[in-house]
Amino acid sequence: MAATSQANIEGAGGSVGIVVPRALEITEPLTLDCGRTLPQHTLMLETYGRLNVARSNAILICHALSGDHHAAGIYAADDRKPGWWDSAIGPGKPIDTDRFFVVALNNLGGCRGSTGPTTINPETGQAWGPDFPIVTVRDWVRSQALVADALGIDCWAAVVGGSLGGMQVMQWAIDCPTRLRHALVIAAAPRASAQNIAFNEIARQAIISDPDFHEGRYAEHGTKPSRGLKLARMLGHITYLSDEAMRARFGRLLRGGDGRFSFNYDVEFEVESYLRYQGQSFVDRFDANTYLLMTKAIDYFDPARDHGDDLAAAFAQARAKFLVVAFDADWRFSPSRSREIVNALVVADRDVSYALIDSPLGHDDFLMPLPDYHKVLRGYLSRVADEVSA
Amino acid sequence: MAATSQANIEGAGGSVGIVVPRALEITEPLTLDCGRTLPQHTLMLETYGRLNVARSNAILICHALSGDHHAAGIYAADDRKPGWWDSAIGPGKPIDTDRFFVVALNNLGGCRGSTGPTTINPETGQAWGPDFPIVTVRDWVRSQALVADALGIDCWAAVVGGSLGGMQVMQWAIDCPTRLRHALVIAAAPRASAQNIAFNEIARQAIISDPDFHEGRYAEHGTKPSRGLKLARMLGHITYLSDEAMRARFGRLLRGGDGRFSFNYDVEFEVESYLRYQGQSFVDRFDANTYLLMTKAIDYFDPARDHGDDLAAAFAQARAKFLVVAFDADWRFSPSRSREIVNALVVADRDVSYALIDSPLGHDDFLMPLPDYHKVLRGYLSRVADEVSA
Numbered sequence: 001m002a003a004t005s006q007a008n009i010e011g012a013g014g015s016v017g018i019v020v021p022r023a024l025e026i027t028e029p030l031t032l033d034c035g036r037t038l039p040q041h042t043l044m045l046e047t048y049g050r051l052n053v054a055r056s057n058a059i060l061i062c063h064a065l066s067g068d069h070h071a072a073g074i075y076a077a078d079d080r081k082p083g084w085w086d087s088a089i090g091p092g093k094p095i096d097t098d099r100f101f102v103v104a105l106n107n108l109g110g111c112r113g114s115t116g117p118t119t120i121n122p123e124t125g126q127a128w129g130p131d132f133p134i135v136t137v138r139d140w141v142r143s144q145a146l147v148a149d150a151l152g153i154d155c156w157a158a159v160v161g162g163s164l165g166g167m168q169v170m171q172w173a174i175d176c177p178t179r180l181r182h183a184l185v186i187a188a189a190p191r192a193s194a195q196n197i198a199f200n201e202i203a204r205q206a207i208i209s210d211p212d213f214h215e216g217r218y219a220e221h222g223t224k225p226s227r228g229l230k231l232a233r234m235l236g237h238i239t240y241l242s243d244e245a246m247r248a249r250f251g252r253l254l255r256g257g258d259g260r261f262s263f264n265y266d267v268e269f270e271v272e273s274y275l276r277y278q279g280q281s282f283v284d285r286f287d288a289n290t291y292l293l294m295t296k297a298i299d300y301f302d303p304a305r306d307h308g309d310d311l312a313a314a315f316a317q318a319r320a321k322f323l324v325v326a327f328d329a330d331w332r333f334s335p336s337r338s339r340e341i342v343n344a345l346v347v348a349d350r351d352v353s354y355a356l357i358d359s360p361l362g363h364d365d366f367l368m369p370l371p372d373y374h375k376v377l378r379g380y381l382s383r384v385a386d387e388v389s390a
Numbered sequence: 391m392a393a394t395s396q397a398n399i400e401g402a403g404g405s406v407g408i409v410v411p412r413a414l415e416i417t418e419p420l421t422l423d424c425g426r427t428l429p430q431h432t433l434m435l436e437t438y439g440r441l442n443v444a445r446s447n448a449i450l451i452c453h454a455l456s457g458d459h460h461a462a463g464i465y466a467a468d469d470r471k472p473g474w475w476d477s478a479i480g481p482g483k484p485i486d487t488d489r490f491f492v493v494a495l496n497n498l499g500g501c502r503g504s505t506g507p508t509t510i511n512p513e514t515g516q517a518w519g520p521d522f523p524i525v526t527v528r529d530w531v532r533s534q535a536l537v538a539d540a541l542g543i544d545c546w547a548a549v550v551g552g553s554l555g556g557m558q559v560m561q562w563a564i565d566c567p568t569r570l571r572h573a574l575v576i577a578a579a580p581r582a583s584a585q586n587i588a589f590n591e592i593a594r595q596a597i598i599s600d601p602d603f604h605e606g607r608y609a610e611h612g613t614k615p616s617r618g619l620k621l622a623r624m625l626g627h628i629t630y631l632s633d634e635a636m637r638a639r640f641g642r643l644l645r646g647g648d649g650r651f652s653f654n655y656d657v658e659f660e661v662e663s664y665l666r667y668q669g670q671s672f673v674d675r676f677d678a679n680t681y682l683l684m685t686k687a688i689d690y691f692d693p694a695r696d697h698g699d700d701l702a703a704a705f706a707q708a709r710a711k712f713l714v715v716a717f718d719a720d721w722r723f724s725p726s727r728s729r730e731i732v733n734a735l736v737v738a739d740r741d742v743s744y745a746l747i748d749s750p751l752g753h754d755d756f757l758m759p760l761p762d763y764h765k766v767l768r769g770y771l772s773r774v775a776d777e778v779s780a
Binding site: 201234268271296 | 423424523524581582583584585587588589591592594595596598599600601617620621624625627628631633636637639640641642651653654655658659660661662665666669682686689690692
């Protein structure tokens with residue numbers, strides 16, 4: 001991926017610069033889909049750009065499985081790793097911080113500072129661990145709505161998200177129809193397929209069956225289920241790239257220079273090296289209990305379920321205008337899944353635009369600065385900015 | 391799958407009845423691709439039908455990743471589980487035992503009685519375990535050629551196999567061009583793609599990282615890497631069914647009767663139950679060291695490699711006539727992989743027929759009695775039988 005040069009072709013824009021995350025205390029009780037109530041919770045968030053006087057130019061960014069509140073900018077002048085969607089968020093970028101006030105948060109149940117398995121349960125004084133409830137996409141929307149209240153935002157100019165983030169966007173449009181003008185649903189699906197659930201289940205079983213999991217109480221045992229979490233992440237990466245992208249990137253290249261097979265089980269093909277590296281680096285930065293509940297949130301997401309399995313009926317109550325974006329080589333949530341969303345929106349007589357992007361990588365492309373993709377985002381959001389006088 | 395009724399539509403044929411496996415001792419030394427030499431080895435095999443006087447009507451069945459020598463028939467009158475390809479092999483069936491002498495064996499390195507990790511290494515008096523060499527598809531063909539010698543078969547009427555079995559068929563045609571008249575390559579690929587290797591690698595890592603693996607010496611520790619082997623098999627099953635087939639079979643059905651989510655990590659969706667069952671039953675019947683070496687044999691298979699990455703050049707030395715069969719919903723070894731084989735054979739000026747079968751399941755369909763599939767096998771092999779006066 002020549003990401004930089006592609007970004008330049010499209011007009012890269014600048015960086016939001018050094019950002020400081022903050023913790024937002026939500027003191028309003030939150031009743032979850034599982035029936036339990038959190039009397040209070042904390043969410044980590046970052047904001048970029050300035051809220052206008054009319055408070056009409058705010059954009060909410062919803063993150064995917066392993067994302068967090070650090071969507072753009074850097075933490076120090078020598079920080080070489082910007083936020084996970086820095087290519088799209090910044091001054092002059094598609095999500096233009098010269099015009100929008102952008103809010104990114106770490107979802108409830110996350111492991112980057114928001115209330116979740118790794119934070120302290122005030123009732124016990126211990127980390128929640130596996131006692132933290134399994135939250136749903138609907139719960140996240142409820143929690144994010146409380147964030148909007150706290151920030152004084154009655155109505156988002158747009159709610160934007162890719163993958164599991166796109167599921168949150170749909171749920172926003174259904175559950176809080178008057179609180180967003182635009183819904184940008186990127187590389188998502190209206191619900192997980194049996195194959196999606198199968199991948200998630202194997203990832204969960206890898207974690208749960210790791211002897212270091214200790215029924216989720218690994219922190220108390222001074223360990224963590226590294227083997228299982230590593231396998232789970234390796235498995236995820238298979239679904240983030242298309243077969244063709246893997247072929248183009250790794251082919252059957254061998255790590256060793258002499259081109260001979262090793263006849264052992266050490267790392268041998270380049271693709272093995274890539275997966276092991278991705279798996280290991282994930283173990284160093286992510287929590288297994290959070291991974292479990294995030295995958296379960298994907299499996300549970302199914303807005304049609306409450307409407308007789310009729311997605312159009314679910315969308316009938318939405319008022320937002322939709323942009324649905326799919327990537328042609330994405331096989332995790334393929335374009336046909338995005339078309340299900342689009343078709344249901346059309347049936348529900350909603351305003352929807354659909355963009356199918358030529359995609360070199362597959363699902364991972366929703367994070368990439370592909371020129372056609374960024375042109376679509378830029379064009380759409382430029383109109384939104386005009387609309388809200390941002 | 392209404393397998394029985396479909397088989398009836400096509401004309402099911404009968405059973406070969408009760409069969410008795412036997413152990414064939416190969417006393418000829420076998421030098422392997424890894425450089426090591428086995429002074430002798432034993433292969434378990436079954437035969438069905440009768441070898442004709444001209445010894446021209448023999449068919450070799452090559453098995454896939456988890457297959458063995460029990461391809462057809464039953465072991466006792468009350469045995470409810472026939473061999474793994476019983477739908478295709480028997481009197482009046484596509485591989486017609488009234489006309490052909492059919493040989494099925496458990497490959498070298500297997501775990502059903504053939505010399506492999508679970509058998510005794512004569513040099514040490516202990517089970518081979520992880521000291522058993524990683525064998526290749528080429529090694530298997532060498533070993534199978536010694537079986538042909540032992541049975542007095544100079545030339546197979548056909549060598550037949552699906553998936554990894556199809557890879558052996560191609561290697562036979564390349565390495566022993568005068569020893570087979572027909573090569574039936576079913577649901578195979580000319581080599582593993584990066585994605586295929588990625589799936590195999592995660593399966594291997596699941597096994598190897600299981601604390602009960604003990605570097606392959608689990609038998610000595612009185613244990614086995616059940617968790618890892620279960621995960622490996624669950625992962626395999628994802629690739630055996632298409633997304634559509636999983637949707638049709640499981641959808642988002644819940645196990646519980648009340649249609650409510652459990653908000654825990656117990657088995658919940660039907661597809662989870664299916665995968666856990668498949669994984670567990672595999673652990674009870676398969677050896678982890680064998681699984682490791684079988685997946686490595688897939689990854690190493692690459693006949694073009696010795697011919698400047700030119701598959702047509704590899705096939706140039708073949709003399710057999712080919713039937714290549716692919717299944718349209720197969721995403722493990724998709725039809726485009728079969729077309730690579732067909733195209734290379736055409737370029738090499740070989741005789742090749744290609745059949746693409748409408749497929750309800752995906753890769754697993756190579757084991758199923760689909761009417762169109764069995765008609766193709768029956769038609770092709772009927773001509774072969776006439777040719778060899780069987």
